[in-house]
Amino acid sequence: MWIAVDVDNTVANTNLELVRMFKISLKKYPAPEVPPEFFYGSEGMQLFQKAEPFPRAAETLKTLAELGYRIAYISSRPGDALFLTVRWLQKHGFPADQVLCGLDRRGKVEVATKELQVVAVFEDDPVLAAALLNKVPALWLKDWPYNRKLPAGKGARWNAGRVIRFRAWGEVEKAVVTSNPDLAAITRGKGERE
Template sequence: MWIAVDVDNTVANTNLELVRRFSVPLNKYPAPLPPGFFSTQEGLKLLQRAEPFPRAAETLKTLADLGYRIAYISSRPGDALFLTVRWLQKHGFPADQVLCGLDRQGKAEVATQELQAVAVFEDDPVLAAALLNKVPALWLKDWPYNRKLPAGKGARWNAERVIRFRAWSEVEKAVVTSNPDLAALIGKKGE
């Protein structure tokens, strides 16, 4: 079973780098940057500098240890594939597959058709709307720009279908508490 995970602003805090460098507003998505910015040397360096969110790698490792396969599906340009793989390795992220250069439709197709993901972790409100009723679990990394989710073409947002999280520790806690064997194992480690 596959879990599909977005990279930027889901596991990598790219927004922090964008705010530092360009003072981008966090209530607008996507950030207003020049077209093709992330294919430039400056853009690629910015992606490399992004720090992982605390507990993201550990949480995804726990899911991998439970038998899930982890695929990173990103709209980063294809030029960023190598540095993305290296970034994931450097920060201890489990990765069975890494795909870059996907637009929203491509990400949705990979998650739902190719991978048939049982869970998707994302921050893009438009992509989240497209995936809402197509994946069993949709986890949305909370940002000001995705708090008012778009209705789309006749789509209605059902709060119970979106699992919004601010920190990866919340995801980790949900994974542990929903798996009694894992909860017991972690409880024994803490003794």
């Protein structure tokens, strides 16, 4: 069973670097202050490398991997960023069965729903969330001001209550542990998870 995970602003705090560099507002997505070509140049690649992982993201995904899930990172980062993305994930201890870059929204939907047939997606893009909502069993949305009002999908009203919002990866980890009695027993036996 596969889980698809976005990279930027889902496991990597790219927004922090964008705020520092461009003084962006986090109310619009994508940020209009960032030139579209920025991410294809050397400054964009350096920004990807500088971004820090969100606390507990790697540990939570390791827990999911230990439960038997395969982890695929599907990113709209340019294809040229694949190598540095793989290195970034390794450096920060993220489990990775597959890493794909250069995907637009349609490509991410295709990979998640048709190729991998994921059981869950972790994402921050509100438009992509709307496109995936009724196509995947579980949609986890990393909470940002720009995704608090989700757009309507394909003219139909959809139930935003099906989206599982999280502010911190510790919330996801707690949900995974408490929903799995065996893992909860092991965790209690060891004390707090590292």
